[in-house]
Amino acid sequence: MTVDRRLAGRLAERGAGSDLEISTLLKEAGLDAVVDVLVDEILFRCDAPVNPVPVDIAMNVTHGSEQRRIVFRIARDRPIDVVDGDDTSIRREIGIGAVDLVRRLYGRTGQRRLGDFTDTFLPTRPADLAELPGILTSTNQASGTLFSGCTVPQDDLGKLSVAYGSDKWASFHWYTGHYEEQFARYRDQPVRLLEIGIGGFDGQLGGASLKMWKKYFHRGLIYGLDLFDKSALNQGRLTALTGDQSDPAALTAIAEEHGPFDIVIDDGSHENEHVRTSFDALFPYVRPGGLYVIEDMQTSYIPRCGGTAGPVAGPDTTVGLLKRLLDDIHHNEQEPRIAEAPTITQSQVVSVRVCRNIAFIEKGVNGENGIPGWMDDDAWVALGAIPPADS
Ligand SMILES: C[S@@+](CC[C@H](N)C(=O)[O-])C[C@H]1O[C@@H](n2cnc3c(N)ncnc32)[C@H](O)[C@@H]1O
CATH class of the missing domain: 3.30.1050.30 (Nonspecific Lipid-transfer Protein; Chain A)
Known part of the structure; x- marks a missing residue:
């Protein structure tokens, strides 16, 4: 049917x-x-x-x-x-x-x-x-x-992940607990969710995590994106799109047609460059209050995926991107104050939650001005917060 x-x-x-x-x-x-x-x-x-x-x-x-x-x-x-x-x-x-x-x-x-x-x-x-x-x-x-089948499913994500055959739980990864913590507030909502990477190896169609999301979000519209045509998965509330996550124009076209999204999940190639390209293209299409999720950040430390060998991930890696977002959240606290208009990540990233191999980036209004730029040492001394220089 x-x-x-x-x-x-x-x-x-x-x-x-x-x-x-x-x-x-x-x-x-x-x-x-x-x-x-x-x-x-x-x-x-x-x-x-x-x-x-x-x-x-x-x-x-x-x-x-x-x-x-x-x-x-x-x-x-x-x-x-x-x-x-x-x-x-x-x-x-x-x-x-x-x-x-x-x-x-x-x-x-x-x-x-x-x-x-x-x-x-x-x-x-x-x-x-x-x-x-x-x-x-x-x-x-x-x-x-x-x-x-005539009620709202109450299964937890770990159970759904195993039932459909996703690797988001009880495999190399233990992600679903983090997902439940972050997604609970959206569960009853008619969310639009886009996941990059549909899966399916050895000629299998895949779609395990898309079905898992469809069941978890009983009112959600679920979109998947993959290099390969997986449109045979299409069904009510689930659409499989074809495209390359390293192609910003393709991502923009998809987001213009199907977004904005409440949730975007990157579980695609995990190439560091692709992760950054996708984030730059799709973060503008995340709704305020929504989340951008990046999985498998271990590739930040794998050189063949564009990662850095050694203990400190470089600026071009996924972990490097997340470290930059921490600076961006605090852009209004930095000296000298930035005169030009803030970037989208400075003005719209409100939180970054990093767990092992998975990160949740929350979008909103990062508009607090914080401590006024004119609060110099003299002002702090006047407040009694620091001692005078000659004391
Ligand atoms: C780890 S699997 C996704 C698993 C799925 N999300 C799940 O949990 O069941 C990664 C998928 O990303 C797709 N992929 C790899 N490179 C890609 C690219 N450049 N653009 C879009 N999809 C890509 C692969 O074809 C593969 O289906």
């Missing part, structure tokens, strides 16, 4: 709005197109089925006088299918309003209502009652699976 990715983005944005706002979008887009997006999202979110006996569950989604019926076939070791079930195969009938389903999927955590669906359990008597115990257990399990 191909879904309207633009509509998926609009639903994610509108999901925390009022009933009227959601309903207006539903009318505008049409129930069929909306249900296609919602089913795609549910299938993405569902836990792996565990029921040994295949179970068909019907979901009747209504909006005003319109209704759309979807039958999910759920069985262990198989992807969940949307099928044309007949009434005797249905083990459970769920009825839900489209507005409530949109809110369940794209509302803020805790925003959904309790009691937002109707439920008929085993509407038809099984032909052979000896099968009833197995059917009952499998129906319970399949229902749990379906409802895992």
